[in-house]
Amino acid sequence: MIINEPSFHTIPSTFKIEYDALLTGLGVILLVSKEEGSWLTWKVTSIDLPFILNSSRYQNTVEFIAIMMGVVTLYIFGVSNTGTLG
Numbered sequence: 199m200i201i202n203e204p205s206f207h208t209i210p211s212t213f214k215i216e217y218d219a220l221l222t223g224l225g226v227i228l229l230v231s232k233e234e235g236s237w238l239t240w241k242v243t244s245i246d247l248p249f250i251l252n253s254s255r256y257q258n259t260v261e262f263i264a265i266m267m268g269v270v271t272l273y274i275f276g277v278s279n280t281g282t283l284g
Contacts, residue, residue: 210231211231211280212230212231212280213228213229213230213231213240213272213277213280214228214229214230214231214237215227215228215229215265215268215269215272216229217261217264217265217267217268218264219257219260219261219263219264220260221247221251221252221254221256221257221260222246222247222251223244223245223246223247224244224245224247224260224261224263224264224267225242225243225244225245225264226241226242226243226244226264226267226268226271227239227241227242228240228241228242228268228271228272241271241275243267243271245267247260
């Protein structure tokens, strides 16, 4: 059987996570896609870290925490299975 469809499909994003992280805290912005292709800010949060990080080697870890906070926030607000096959 020959299938002419590509193995990977483009799925348009309906949500976007933007973040910034420092060794003292992080910020997360959740955006939702509008029909005309622009993005609308939906939720914004920031967190002061409850511990002291004295070395820049932890920067990637704090950025990972910011990304996970964005994903968890989407989950808390019931976001799942977004986007459609192109």
